[in-house]
Amino acid sequence: MSPVNTSATVRPLVKLSAIRKSFGPVEVLKGVDMAVEEGQVVAMIGRSGSGKSTLLRSINGLERIDGGVIEVDGECVDPGQIDLRALRQKVGMVFQQFNLFPHLTAGENVMLALKVVKKQDKAATRAAAESALAKVGLGHKFDAYPSQLSGGQQQRVAIARSLAMAPKVLLCDEITSALDPELVAEVLGVVRKLAEEGMTLILVTHEMRFAREVCDRLVFMHGGRIAEQGPPAKLFDRPSTPELAQFIGMVEAR
Amino acid sequence: MLNFTLWDILSNLLLAARWTVLLSLIAFVSGGVAGLLLLVARVSPVPPLRIAAKLFIEVFQGTPLLMQLFIVFFALPLIGIETSAWTSAAVALTLFTAAYLAEIWRGCVEAVPKGQWEASASLAMTFPEQMRHVILPQALRIAVPPTVGFSVQVVKGTAVTSIIGFVEVTKAGTMITNATFQPFLVYGLVGLIYFALCYPLSLSAKALERKLNVAR
Numbered sequence: 088m089s090p091v092n093t094s095a096t097v098r099p100l101v102k103l104s105a106i107r108k109s110f111g112p113v114e115v116l117k118g119v120d121m122a123v124e125e126g127q128v129v130a131m132i133g134r135s136g137s138g139k140s141t142l143l144r145s146i147n148g149l150e151r152i153d154g155g156v157i158e159v160d161g162e163c164v165d166p167g168q169i170d171l172r173a174l175r176q177k178v179g180m181v182f183q184q185f186n187l188f189p190h191l192t193a194g195e196n197v198m199l200a201l202k203v204v205k206k207q208d209k210a211a212t213r214a215a216a217e218s219a220l221a222k223v224g225l226g227h228k229f230d231a232y233p234s235q236l237s238g239g240q241q242q243r244v245a246i247a248r249s250l251a252m253a254p255k256v257l258l259c260d261e262i263t264s265a266l267d268p269e270l271v272a273e274v275l276g277v278v279r280k281l282a283e284e285g286m287t288l289i290l291v292t293h294e295m296r297f298a299r300e301v302c303d304r305l306v307f308m309h310g311g312r313i314a315e316q317g318p319p320a321k322l323f324d325r326p327s328t329p330e331l332a333q334f335i336g337m338v339e340a341r
Numbered sequence: 342m343l344n345f346t347l348w349d350i351l352s353n354l355l356l357a358a359r360w361t362v363l364l365s366l367i368a369f370v371s372g373g374v375a376g377l378l379l380l381v382a383r384v385s386p387v388p389p390l391r392i393a394a395k396l397f398i399e400v401f402q403g404t405p406l407l408m409q410l411f412i413v414f415f416a417l418p419l420i421g422i423e424t425s426a427w428t429s430a431a432v433a434l435t436l437f438t439a440a441y442l443a444e445i446w447r448g449c450v451e452a453v454p455k456g457q458w459e460a461s462a463s464l465a466m467t468f469p470e471q472m473r474h475v476i477l478p479q480a481l482r483i484a485v486p487p488t489v490g491f492s493v494q495v496v497k498g499t500a501v502t503s504i505i506g507f508v509e510v511t512k513a514g515t516m517i518t519n520a521t522f523q524p525f526l527v528y529g530l531v532g533l534i535y536f537a538l539c540y541p542l543s544l545s546a547k548a549l550e551r552k553l554n555v556a557r
């Protein structure tokens with residue numbers, strides 16, 4: 088494993104220590120350690136089934152871990168933790184399938200948790216939702232229902248919905264994989280802008296070119312472990328494990 | 342022997358049918374409220390609640406309504422709770438309705454995609470908040486037709502309360518038959534009254550279902 092260039096003075100925003108997770112008899116995460124500093128953009132890559140989604144989903148408690156500790160901005164979560172509300176207020180998540188609430192308009196989708204969870208008043212909620220939608224270029228779609236939006240627009244609303252909660256870190260699990268090819272760019276454009284603005288991002292992605300251009304660090308997962316991580320250019324050009332070399336060969340052949 | 346005109350018979354049956362309607366309404370409304378609580382317990386993340394609700398539902402779905410009625414009417418007084426025919430009928434039908442509605446609605450909740458739970462959980466919403474703002478509004482849409490459809494079962498279910506002496510339309514029919522010796526006419530009318538109550542309900546359940554399918 089190559090050494091990671093993390094400065095000793097900065098306390099990481101996200102710190103995963105010895106994360107373990109099994110589904111029944113199958114151990115999917117076999118002790119993963121990972122640290123992400125504020126403002127970093129990290130992409131996780133790896134073969135299907137290597138545990139990328141499971142790791143990402145454990146960061147906001149969607150998967151209950153069997154061992155280890157998750158720390159996000161001072162919020163500590165271990166396997167026994169029941170109350171995940173504080174953690175989840177600091178961690179946003181965007182899904183492959185958008186998961187917008189179909190019975191609510193774009194604006195209402197963004198406002199719901201602000202009202203219910205953050206208990207903001209009506210005016211503040213509305214203002215925050217408008218600015219979040221404007222940020223993803225959908226200020227004019229406030230009153231549209233998800234079914235009236237394209238996939239790319241729906242995914243951007245989903246991003247706005249997460250951003251409005253002012254998370255410390257945003258998790259994205261293959262957020263362009265369900266999109267028609269011509270709609271991928273608009274969503275990646277939004278993510279790129281977030282990265283430039285200093286948002287801390289952890290992405291699972293198959294968009295290798297995007298990962299190479301935008302990410303500070305690449306994490307290659309293999310068999311429930313981090314097999315290799317480092318700057319994208321290094322990993323792509325000089326992979327140090329045969330698994331990564333093979334993975335890159337496979338991806339580039341596509 | 343007295344002579345009964347058709348109108349005498351029909352008017353008495355219709356008077357008794359008021360109780361059929363009232364009992365159905367009470368059972369449906371209170372059963373709906375109880376069913377909603379039962380549903381929330383049934384899908385909640387708290388295992389003891391889930392198990393208790395499941396047990397309740399299975400007991401009430403796995404025994405005849407008549408048995409449930411007997412237990413409320415005959416068994417409760419044995420442990421010191423006096424029950425009239427009227428309250429027994431209302432209580433038994435309410436519990437029966439609650440169990441079935443909870444199970445129907447659970448199916449509707451489970452039809453809501455898992456991603457809706459995950460997205461709302463990721464926004465730091467608690468289980469009650471998820472239910473209230475995300476899951477139930479979506480489940481409700483698909484729940485309407487089967488719920489209206491089940492109301493037919495409630496109306497027909499009220500007939501068994503005649504056994505414990507509650508005078509609804511079936512019991513009235515029996516009493517009138519005993520006086521008139523015209524079972525075919527009397528029970529025919531009773532049947533017509535049930536049909537007049539139930540048929541509009543099944544029709545509207547079908548219409549709602551069609552409307553919902555179009556709306557998709």
Ligand SMILES: Nc1ncnc2c1ncn2[C@@H]1O[C@H](COP(=O)(O)OP(=O)(O)OP(=O)(O)O)[C@@H](O)[C@H]1O
Pocket residue numbers: 110115133134135136137138139140141142
């Ligand atoms: N809820 C679950 N129950 C049982 N097994 C699961 C569950 N979720 C994931 N798994 C298994 O865990 C392993 C890792 O899954 P995971 O979704 O984390 O992989 P991934 O790296 O995200 O793959 P992909 O690129 O296909 O999304 C797989 O073998 C998968 O079948």
Ligand SMILES: [Mg+2]
Pocket residue numbers: 139140141260291
């Ligand atoms: Mg995955």
